[in-house]
Amino acid sequence: MTSIHMIVDEISEKLAGHKKWLAGNPNGVRADFRGADLSQASLSGANLSGANLSDADLSHAHLSGANLFYANLSGADLSRADLFHANLSHAYLSGANLSDSELIGADLSRAYLPGSNISGANLFGANLFGANLSGADLSRADLFHANLAGAKLPRANLSDAKLDGTIGLNMRAINPLLMLLHQQGPIRAYKLVSGDFGSPVITENRMIYKIGKTIEVESASTDSNEECGPGISVATMPWIISNMRHGDRVLLVEFEAADIAAIPLGGGKFHLHRCTVVRELSPAELGSPQEVSNDRNSAILGVGACVCPDCGGDKQIVHVKYDAQIGRTVGVASCCKLCNGTGGIFAAEVKP
Numbered sequence: 181m182t183s184i185h186m187i188v189d190e191i192s193e194k195l196a197g198h199k200k201w202l203a204g205n206p207n208g209v210r211a212d213f214r215g216a217d218l219s220q221a222s223l224s225g226a227n228l229s230g231a232n233l234s235d236a237d238l239s240h241a242h243l244s245g246a247n248l249f250y251a252n253l254s255g256a257d258l259s260r261a262d263l264f265h266a267n268l269s270h271a272y273l274s275g276a277n278l279s280d281s282e283l284i285g286a287d288l289s290r291a292y293l294p295g296s297n298i299s300g301a302n303l304f305g306a307n308l309f310g311a312n313l314s315g316a317d318l319s320r321a322d323l324f325h326a327n328l329a330g331a332k333l334p335r336a337n338l339s340d341a342k343l344d345g346t347i348g349l350n351m352r353a354i355n356p357l358l359m360l361l362h363q364q365g366p367i368r369a370y371k372l373v374s375g376d377f378g379s380p381v382i383t384e385n386r387m388i389y390k391i392g393k394t395i396e397v398e399s400a401s402t403d404s405n406e407e408c409g410p411g412i413s414v415a416t417m418p419w420i421i422s423n424m425r426h427g428d429r430v431l432l433v434e435f436e437a438a439d440i441a442a443i444p445l446g447g448g449k450f451h452l453h454r455c456t457v458v459r460e461l462s463p464a465e466l467g468s469p470q471e472v473s474n475d476r477n478s479a480i481l482g483v484g485a486c487v488c489p490d491c492g493g494d495k496q497i498v499h500v501k502y503d504a505q506i507g508r509t510v511g512v513a514s515c516c517k518l519c520n521g522t523g524g525i526f527a528a529e530v531k532p
Contacts, residue, residue, distance in 0.1 A: 219239045300319075368434050
């Protein structure tokens with residue numbers, strides 16, 4: 181208990197000196213909490229404007245209504261902090277961690293936040309006018325009715341963020357895939373499917389993406405805020421590579437701008453009403469077989485082995501055909517001849 185009281189007394193002493201400094205009292209001293217452990221500290225309503233809190237641990241701190249105007253919070257940990265209606269206007273928050281913090285109604289106007297982590301934060305009604313959010317992580321953040329007018333958002337991650345009612349947000353300035361809406365003629369993208377050419381997520385009434393077939397979903401969602409809505413989900417290659425699982429296949433699909441249902445922000449995935457399946461991409465087109473999951477190959481297939489380019493490590497080849505008895509296409513598997521059902525071959529056997 182003694183140590184806790186000592187910490188509280190030290191904070192109170194620094195706040196008192198800071199108050200004098202703000203008033204121009206020559207006996208005042210600017211509050212310096214650099215690298216300090218202020219986790220769970222009770223600082224609600226405190227006047228810390230202009231204070232130095234760089235690299236401080238303010239996780240779970242109570243800062244509701246606090247005045248942090250022009251404060252230096254670079255590199256500070258504010259994760260899960262309560263910043264309800266706090267004043268962070270012009271604050272320096274470069275590289276700060278604000279993940280899962282409560283920023284309801286907070287004033288972050290013209291705050292400097294490049295590279296900061298604001299993922300999962302509640303920014304309902306927050307003022308981010310003119311804030312610098314370059315490269316900031318705003319994934320899963322709640323920005324309902326937040327003011328983002330004039331905010332700088334290049335390279336910011338807004339995937340899965342709640343953007344309903346957001347003020348001043350120019351989607352065309354932050355979603356590069358919207359350029360697809362103005363393309364003329366055929367457009368091509370990539371479709372991730374499971375080993376049987378079906379949807380890798382849906383378990384009932386799955387669509388089979390047969391080569392040469394045109395797929396159409398009349399009920400595709402046109403809501404750009406719905407990242408996983410109904411429709412034909414296609415994506416950029418970076419999204420495909422980062423979401424592939426062992427045994428998945430990648431298809432090249434073709435469509436036109438009119439076939440686009442919605443382009444959600446972030447991630448690289450978007451939804452179509454219809455598309456035509458052109459062909460399957462080879463492992464080499466996804467990165468040479470030797471480069472794909474090398475650690476897993478060594479553990480499962482043996483040192484020097486790599487995933488079989490024909491079956492993709494599935495040990496089987498799936499042939500899609502129409503079954504008249506059940507009235508739909510089905511996948512029929514047979515043993516892969518190239519790897520003899522082992523799922524892998526030695527690197528020397530892979531043809532360049």
